[in-house]
Amino acid sequence: MTASKGTIFIIDDDLNLQSILAIALRNAGYDVILARDGIEGLRLLNQCSPSLVLSDIMMPNMDGVETFQRIKERLQDDGIPIILMTALSRKPWFADLEAEGAVILQKPFEVQHLIDIIDRTLS
Numbered sequence: 546m547t548a549s550k551g552t553i554f555i556i557d558d559d560l561n562l563q564s565i566l567a568i569a570l571r572n573a574g575y576d577v578i579l580a581r582d583g584i585e586g587l588r589l590l591n592q593c594s595p596s597l598v599l600s601d602i603m604m605p606n607m608d609g610v611e612t613f614q615r616i617k618e619r620l621q622d623d624g625i626p627i628i629l630m631t632a633l634s635r636k637p638w639f640a641d642l643e644a645e646g647a648v649i650l651q652k653p654f655e656v657q658h659l660i661d662i663i664d665r666t667l668s
Contacts, residue, residue: 563581598628613629631650
């Protein structure tokens with residue numbers, strides 16, 4: 546058994562995408578924690594120490610922008626990167642999120658491209 550490359554915390558209401566990403570990331574050597582929305586993500590974040598957070602922007606209950614705003618200071622102070630995924634076309638407010646430290650990844654994307662980004666970010 547090889548050592549984990551880190552823990553990726555995925556917050557996304559799309560359970561199919563969660564499953565695909567979880568399988569691919571585990572195959573790439575990462576541990577994975579899953580949450581269905583920002584509220585569950587905030588709750589679970591109190592119980593884990595992720596290496597990187599991957600969150601959708603459009604979710605019910607608490608969207609990815611609010612989730613990012615609520616977790617960024619805690620995570621970024623610890624050097625934990627946050628990647629926001631979205632199917633939205635580029636919006637002017639994306640620049641604000643990027644200025645605050647978010648990486649924005651447009652959907653659809655190749656899973657291997659995401660893994661490459663995560664590998665580079667965490668290396």
